[in-house]
Each structure stands twice: as structure tokens, then as C-alpha cells.
Amino acid sequence: MSWKCASKLLHVNYFVGSGDTCFFCRIYIMGLPKFTRPKGGHDELSSNLYVANCGPAVGLTLDSIASAFSSYGTIKGVYPADESGCRVIVSYHDESSAQAALEALNRHPCPDLGGRSLHIRYSVQQPLCQAVATDSVQVSLGASELNIPGIYLIHDFVSAQEEEQLLAAVDARPWHRLAKRRVQHYGYEFCYDIRNVNTQQQLGELPSFVACILEKIPLFKKLDEAADVSLDQLTVNEYPAGVGLSPHIDTHSAFEGSIYSLSLSGPCIMEFRGYSDISTASVGDRDTESSDNSSNFVRRAIYLPPRSMLLLSGEGRYAWQHYIPHHKVDMVKDTVIRRGSRRVSFTFRKVRKGPCECNYPQFCDSQMFSLFSNSPRKKTPTPTAHSSPQSVANSPSRRRLSVGIRHRPLVQFCSAASLSLDQTQNLSLSQSQIEAKLCNITSLQSASGDVCSCRWGERLTMYEKRKVSLDIVDKEAGARNKMVDDVMSS
Ligand SMILES: O=C(O)CCC(=O)C(=O)O
Numbered sequence: 001m002s003w004k005c006a007s008k009l010l011h012v013n014y015f016v017g018s019g020d021t022c023f024f025c026r027i028y029i030m031g032l033p034k035f036t037r038p039k040g041g042h043d044e045l046s047s048n049l050y051v052a053n054c055g056p057a058v059g060l061t062l063d064s065i066a067s068a069f070s071s072y073g074t075i076k077g078v079y080p081a082d083e084s085g086c087r088v089i090v091s092y093h094d095e096s097s098a099q100a101a102l103e104a105l106n107r108h109p110c111p112d113l114g115g116r117s118l119h120i121r122y123s124v125q126q127p128l129c130q131a132v133a134t135d136s137v138q139v140s141l142g143a144s145e146l147n148i149p150g151i152y153l154i155h156d157f158v159s160a161q162e163e164e165q166l167l168a169a170v171d172a173r174p175w176h177r178l179a180k181r182r183v184q185h186y187g188y189e190f191c192y193d194i195r196n197v198n199t200q201q202q203l204g205e206l207p208s209f210v211a212c213i214l215e216k217i218p219l220f221k222k223l224d225e226a227a228d229v230s231l232d233q234l235t236v237n238e239y240p241a242g243v244g245l246s247p248h249i250d251t252h253s254a255f256e257g258s259i260y261s262l263s264l265s266g267p268c269i270m271e272f273r274g275y276s277d278i279s280t281a282s283v284g285d286r287d288t289e290s291s292d293n294s295s296n297f298v299r300r301a302i303y304l305p306p307r308s309m310l311l312l313s314g315e316g317r318y319a320w321q322h323y324i325p326h327h328k329v330d331m332v333k334d335t336v337i338r339r340g341s342r343r344v345s346f347t348f349r350k351v352r353k354g355p356c357e358c359n360y361p362q363f364c365d366s367q368m369f370s371l372f373s374n375s376p377r378k379k380t381p382t383p384t385a386h387s388s389p390q391s392v393a394n395s396p397s398r399r400r401l402s403v404g405i406r407h408r409p410l411v412q413f414c415s416a417a418s419l420s421l422d423q424t425q426n427l428s429l430s431q432s433q434i435e436a437k438l439c440n441i442t443s444l445q446s447a448s449g450d451v452c453s454c455r456w457g458e459r460l461t462m463y464e465k466r467k468v469s470l471d472i473v474d475k476e477a478g479a480r481n482k483m484v485d486d487v488m489s490s
């Protein structure tokens with residue numbers, strides 16, 4: 001029996017049975033039901049057997065196992081029970097065959113399987129709906145089906161041989177361990193605490209082993225006008241099987257428009273979360289690891305097979321969060337896939353030298369300030385909700401009052417000014433002093449252009465939660481304007 005690989009009809013017939021690994025994708029295709037590991041000491045009679053000490057990892061092919069067990073009845077199939085390679089499910093048409101096999105083979109050396117002693121129990125079938133995450137969203141196989149402006153996917157961007165060489169190259173270099181995954185940085189280091197790069201410290205050119213990828217980036221030129229920018233930052237992520245990535249938008253001020261992400265070794269589902277009404281979203285919502293107001297979001301998902309290259313640009317890059325659900329099993333169309341191996345991604349970006357001037361100021365850390373200033377506004381998507389930041393900014397009585405800047409500028413500010421967070425309380429600085437301290441936050445400006453005081457108040461305790469605000473309050477305007485605050489925190 002052969003099964004079709006879910007990676008888009010390309011790898012047909014590389015499965016000899018359900019549960020095998022696709023030669024190309026290294027994913028398990030589970031076209032048939034999943035079985036639970038039997039619990040407790042009392043096995044319930046079943047037509048399915050859970051057989052331990054048996055499988056490809058101990059030198060037994062699925063075919064040889066099927067042949068040995070077929071002496072006791074007609075077999076429906078033999079499937080890996082998990083990713084170990086040494087536990088399988090043998091499924092019979094009837095319970096009596098399973099019972100006969102269990103009695104004959106359990107804990108006895110099995111001559112047809114090299115004398116190996118098997119540990120056999122009855123196994124129960126798990127309903128398909130339990131095998132797949134229940135919160136799943138329909139997964140697209142291509143970018144046009146995904147239908148998010150600015151997101152493109154090219155399959156087979158690198159060859160299998162290039163993939164092997166790329167993996168060998170990074171595996172020969174030191175990994176930096178994060179909580180759930182390992183990373184390597186080239187060009188510039190990406191600092192996860194401030195979600196930005198340290199532009200003062202260049203690590204060097206991108207390594208020569210990625211030349212084969214950089215050469216092909218202009219292939220995207222037809223799709224994305226920014227495709228010929230010279231990319232200078234690379235983050236390599238290694239995700240163990242089933243490990244994902246939290247929702248985020250890559251910091252606007254850190255990187256220029258286009259972001260390229262090459263998937264290697266294993267597949268994943270990447271999900272995207274956009275606001276159903278983009279105008280009501282704000283910069284504070286860029287990173288929502290803990291909050292999940294799902295009714296405001298539109299969710300989409302795309303299947304990223306190994307060797308595919310994803311491009312995030314335009315709206316998809318600036319206004320949609322992307323993330324990888326922590327799933328070991330996903331549903332792609334009507335096929336259940338299991339993430340059976342690590343996934344290694346190469347994410348290429350171009351470090352931004354000036355402020356971001358995108359058309360999505362709601363999500364832009366460079367432009368957050370100007371939402372509240374008198375300066376002429378750039379073209380932005382028209383807001384409709386009357387309580388949106390834009391409408392506040394455009395209302396004369398609300399101008400020149402307050403600005404909220406999240407997390408990264410505050411940390412940058414404190415470290416540049418050699419201040420502890422406590423010292424920022426009631427600190428008085430001129431606008432130019434602040435600008436100078438804030439390094440590359442060149443868009444920072446006071447609405448009135450006067451002396452500002454950096455106030456640091458009740459939100460200090462939220463610092464740990466990365467939701468901190470630095471409020472730069474125009475002194476002339478006096479106390480913070482409550483309405484602006486309300487909008488900021490809504
Ligand atoms: O692993 C990936 O493909 C995405 C990585 C990513 O989004 C990031 O590093 O910001």
C-alpha cells in the first residue's frame with residue numbers, strides 16, 4: 001500500500017504504509033487512525049496490538065513485522081506507535097486474531113523476528129478528533145490560498161543536497177540554547193530581551209555556506225520589489241519536534257521590509273493572526289504571548305515543507321503576527337501529519353539603519369510617537385473606529401500630550417543613558433537629549449519640541465511582562481491626558 005505525502009503531491013508513493021516517513025519531508029503520514037498507549041494493568045480485548053521492542057529502530061521492518069504477525073490472522077496494517085521507532089501497532093481485522101498473536105508472541109522469543117522478545121498489549125483506537133489539535137485552522141498549501149498580502153512561498157527553493165550541506169554547516173557550529181529551541185546568529189546578533197539587533201556590534205559577513213540561498217533570493221523579484229536588498233542578518237532556529245514559536249511581528253525598527261525564512265529538515269504549520277479591523281489594533285498588541293482576544297483576529301495557516309522558502313513582506317510582514325503552534329500533530333487538508341523530526345529554519349533579514357516608515361503605524365515602534373504628534377502623517381490605512389489612535393491624534397484638543405513607547409526603546413534608553421529603571425522616574429531631559437540617548441529611534445520627538453520629562457510610574461511592575469510603557473509627557477501639557485491613556489491601554 002502506498003500513501004501520498006502531504007507536501008503537495010510532489011512526493012507521491014514514498015510511503016509504504018501509513019505511518020511511514022516520507023523520504024523527502026521526513027514527516028509521518030497518518031492516513032489511518034491513531035492508537036493510544038494502553039493504560040493500567042487490565043488490558044481490554046481489542047483487534048489492535050501495541051507491540052514494544054519491535055520496529056525499524058531495532059532492525060525490524062514494518063513488512064517483516066506484518067509477515068510475522070500474519071500467521072495469526074489477517075492484518076489491516078502495521079504502524080509506528082510513536083516516534084521511537086521501537087514500538088508499533090499491529091492492527092487485525094478481528095479480536096480473536098489479536099488474542100492469538102498476543103498469547104503466542106508476548107514475552108516469547110519470536111523466531112520470525114530474529115528471536116526478539118516482544119512486549120505486547122491490547123491497544124485502543126483514539127478517535128481522530130483527539131489525535132489532532134482541536135483549535136486547528138484550515139491549512140493552506142500555497143500562498144495564494146493563504147491570501148495574505150505580501151506573503152509568498154516557493155517550494156523546493158533549495159535541493160536535497162543543498163539542504164544536507166546547510167544542515168551540516170550549522171551543526172558544525174556552536175548553538176546557543178534558548179528555553180525550547182537552539183539558535184545561531186550571523187551578521188548581527190538578535191537580542192531576544194529587547195527584540196532587536198545590536199547594530200553597534202557587527203558579527204561579520206553572512207557565512208559563505210548560505211551563498212546558494214542568497215543567489216536565489218532575486219527569484220522573488222517578480223513577487224516583491226524589495227527582493228534585491230542585500231540581506232545582512234541571519235538567525236538559524238532549531239526547533240525540536242513539536243516545538244513552536246510564540247506570536248509576534250518582527251520589530252519594525254529592527255529590520256527592513258522583507259523577511260525570508262527557509263525551512264529545512266522538518267515541516268511545520270505557520271499560522272498568521274491579523275486584526276479583523278486593522279485600524280483598532282495598536283503597537284502594544286504586537287507581541288501577545290499571553291493575551292488572546294481571538295474574536296478580534298483572523299487566523300490563517302500555511303504548510304511549510306522542508307526546503308520551502310517563505311517571504312514575509314508588506315502587510316503580511318508589518319501587520320500580521322506569525323507563529324508556529326506547539327503541535328506534534330497537524331491536519332493538512334484531510335491528512336494528519338506528525339512532526340517527527342526537528343525543523344531548522346534560516347531567517348534572513350536586512351537590519352534597518354533608520355526609523356521604519358511603513359504604512360502600518362499601529363504596529364510600528366518607530367512611528368508610535370508620531371501618532372500623537374502634530375507632524376504630518378504618512379499615508380495610513382484609513383481607520384474607521386472613532387476611538388482609534390489615529391482619530392485621537394487628529395483631534396486638536398488631544399495633540400501634544402503623551403506618547404507611549406513599548407519595552408524596547410525603554411530598555412535601549414536606560415542602557416544608553418546608563419540608568420537603572422528606577423532612575424527614569426521624574427527624569428527631566430530635553431527632546432534632543434532623549435533623541436541622542438535613544439540611539440536609532442530617530443523619529444522620537446516631542447509634540448511641542450520642548451523639554452520633556454520621562455515619567456516612570458505605575459507600570460514599572462509590568463516590566464517583567466514586557467508590556468512596559470515609557471511615557472514621555474510634554475511638560476507644558478501637565479498631567480498625562482487620561483483619554484489618551486485610555487486609548488493607549490485599550
Ligand atoms: O522559524 C521560522 O520560520 C520563523 C522564525 C521567526 O519568525 C523569527 O525568527 O522571527
Ligand SMILES: [Fe+2]
Binds near residue numbers: 248249250322
Ligand atoms: Fe518572526
